[in-house]
Amino acid sequence: MSALPKTAFIDPTGHNRADIEALLHQAIALLIEEMTQADARSPLPEPIATEQFEQWAQIPEQSVDSEVLLGWVRSQLKSSMNAAHPGYMGHMDSIPTTLSVIGDLLVAALNNNMLSVEMSPVFSRLEQLVMQQIAARFGLGASAGGVMVSGGSLANLQALTVARNVAFNAVDTGIVGLKGQPVFFVSEVAHTSMQKAAMMMGLGAKSAIPLRTNKNSQIEIEDFKAKLAQSLRQGQLPFAVVATAGTTVTGSIDPIEQIAAIAHSHQLWLHVDAAYGGALAFSPDHRHLLSGISQANSVTFNPQKWLYVAKTCAVVLFKQFELLDQYFRIRAPYMGEDTQWPNLGELTVQGTRHPDILKLWLSLQHVGTAGYAEIIRHNYEITTQFVEAVKARPILELASEPQMNLVCFRLAPETVSAEECDRLNSQLQSYLLTGHSAQSDSSSADHLERASAPVFLSLPTYRGRRWLKAVLLNPYTQPSTLEKLFKAVDEFVQAQGLD
Numbered sequence: 126m127s128a129l130p131k132t133a134f135i136d137p138t139g140h141n142r143a144d145i146e147a148l149l150h151q152a153i154a155l156l157i158e159e160m161t162q163a164d165a166r167s168p169l170p171e172p173i174a175t176e177q178f179e180q181w182a183q184i185p186e187q188s189v190d191s192e193v194l195l196g197w198v199r200s201q202l203k204s205s206m207n208a209a210h211p212g213y214m215g216h217m218d219s220i221p222t223t224l225s226v227i228g229d230l231l232v233a234a235l236n237n238n239m240l241s242v243e244m245s246p247v248f249s250r251l252e253q254l255v256m257q258q259i260a261a262r263f264g265l266g267a268s269a270g271g272v273m274v275s276g277g278s279l280a281n282l283q284a285l286t287v288a289r290n291v292a293f294n295a296v297d298t299g300i301v302g303l304k305g306q307p308v309f310f311v312s313e314v315a316h317t318s319m320q321k322a323a324m325m326m327g328l329g330a331k332s333a334i335p336l337r338t339n340k341n342s343q344i345e346i347e348d349f350k351a352k353l354a355q356s357l358r359q360g361q362l363p364f365a366v367v368a369t370a371g372t373t374v375t376g377s378i379d380p381i382e383q384i385a386a387i388a389h390s391h392q393l394w395l396h397v398d399a400a401y402g403g404a405l406a407f408s409p410d411h412r413h414l415l416s417g418i419s420q421a422n423s424v425t426f427n428p429q430k431w432l433y434v435a436k437t438c439a440v441v442l443f444k445q446f447e448l449l450d451q452y453f454r455i456r457a458p459y460m461g462e463d464t465q466w467p468n469l470g471e472l473t474v475q476g477t478r479h480p481d482i483l484k485l486w487l488s489l490q491h492v493g494t495a496g497y498a499e500i501i502r503h504n505y506e507i508t509t510q511f512v513e514a515v516k517a518r519p520i521l522e523l524a525s526e527p528q529m530n531l532v533c534f535r536l537a538p539e540t541v542s543a544e545e546c547d548r549l550n551s552q553l554q555s556y557l558l559t560g561h562s563a564q565s566d567s568s569s570a571d572h573l574e575r576a577s578a579p580v581f582l583s584l585p586t587y588r589g590r591r592w593l594k595a596v597l598l599n600p601y602t603q604p605s606t607l608e609k610l611f612k613a614v615d616e617f618v619q620a621q622g623l624d
């Protein structure tokens with residue numbers, strides 16, 4: 126096999142051990158060099174030139190030397206989204222736990238498959254046991270359990286599919302021929318995976334009926350009652366309601382207890398999308414914010430967000446795990462059967478699946494619940510400082526009163542039009558990141574000398590306007606990071622003559 130590089134595989138008899146060791150050392154050295162200096166790169170560094178991509182995209186006939194490849198990867202790392210930077214606050218992404226990075230490397234080398242117990246004998250069992258422990262943290266009861274999936278969107282899809290299958294006994298014959306339109310209710314600011322799920326389930330995206338939210342982005346119970354009554358009057362077939370614990374833009378939590386009471390009295394399945402906020406189950410100080418979640422029939426939770434496990438790492442939990450057997454499972458006759466443990470590929474949308482459980486389990490073991498509680502406490506302290514800084518400046522406006530570590534705010538000078546206001550916030554976003562108030566325009570009026578470190582805030586459209594969103598996840602974001610950020614906001618306001 127002369128065309129193959131010596132290190133193409135790790136020889137199971139150890140013949141290329143020295144070469145493999147050398148290559149892994151180089152890769153680890155690169156990782157350490159880049160990640161221990163992540164704060165020296167911008168949260169969103171300069172993009173790579175198109176010509177460079179054209180070179181990389183070529184599929185070569187002959188092996189490219191691993192040193193050349195690591196050099197290319199170094200350039201890619203340097204220009205990538207840099208979530209480890211303490212000023213990276215734009216999205217629900219952050220620095221991963223060290224043990225989750227190590228876990229991913231090790232399971233990639235092992236290459237087990239979560240499809241069946243025989244293909245991942247240790248990780249299939251471990252996943253089931255850890256899922257039961259996490260379900261217990263949400264108070265879902267003794268019959269609860271769950272499965273891991275690649276992201277919150279798949280978790281929401283699976284939960285709603287099970288809800289539909291239970292409501293209409295739809296596993297074998299689907300929903301064709303029903304006397305009415307199956308619908309479910311979601312917050313108007315719920316994640317778009319709800320519409321995706323409705324579309325994929327054959328119901329049509331419009332069957333995810335949006336519920337109005339109050340000024341703090343929480344479902345208005347009166348609107349839920351009214352829309353439910355209207356839906357029943359119209360002969361629709363409501364089967365579920367979704368409460369969100371941690372909305373994507375403002376981190377708001379719906380009134381889960383009140384929603385659960387209505388769901389219960391109308392035999393609706395209650396799904397809680399706690400993709401983000403589920404981490405509060407690990408915080409003795411804040412877990413009360415999830416009150417009511419124990420009544421959920423299913424819960425989505427993404428440890429890849431606030432538990433800092435490397436992506437992807439998400440779970441979907443069920444109060445009655447055995448429902449999956451009747452209402453989701455499609456058996457794979459080509460797999461060996463284990464009498465005690467299910468083949469997880471029969472219980473999830475995905476067949477072949479990465480053993481995400483190792484990095485989750487390693488992170489939980491290594492950080493410990495006390496460690497997570499401490500990080501979450503720190504995040505809340507930083508958030509309080511952030512909110513106080515916003516409230517201290519009359520020119521700034523909060524989108525809603527934060528319940529978690531997300532702050533959505535904007536510059537809202539009274540004297541400017543709505544469009545001008547949007548433009549100003551976009552310029553402020555750019556200024557905080559680059560020191561320029563407009564990326565494409567470096568005319569002198571737009572070029573200010575920002576005195577502080579770069580910060581990346583995202584610019585979501587929310588209630589029809591542009592806002593700046595900060596997700597205060599990074600454990601290395603310090604009070605001084607925020608002091609510099611607000612100093613830069615003040616500089617911008619002054620330079621624009623808005624003060």
Ligand SMILES: Cc1ncc(COP(=O)(O)O)c(C=O)c1O
Nearest residue numbers: 276277278316371372373398400
């Ligand atoms: C509330 C909520 N639900 C679901 C999702 C979807 O998760 P994923 O991107 O992992 O599919 C997100 C993503 O940000 C989210 O914020």
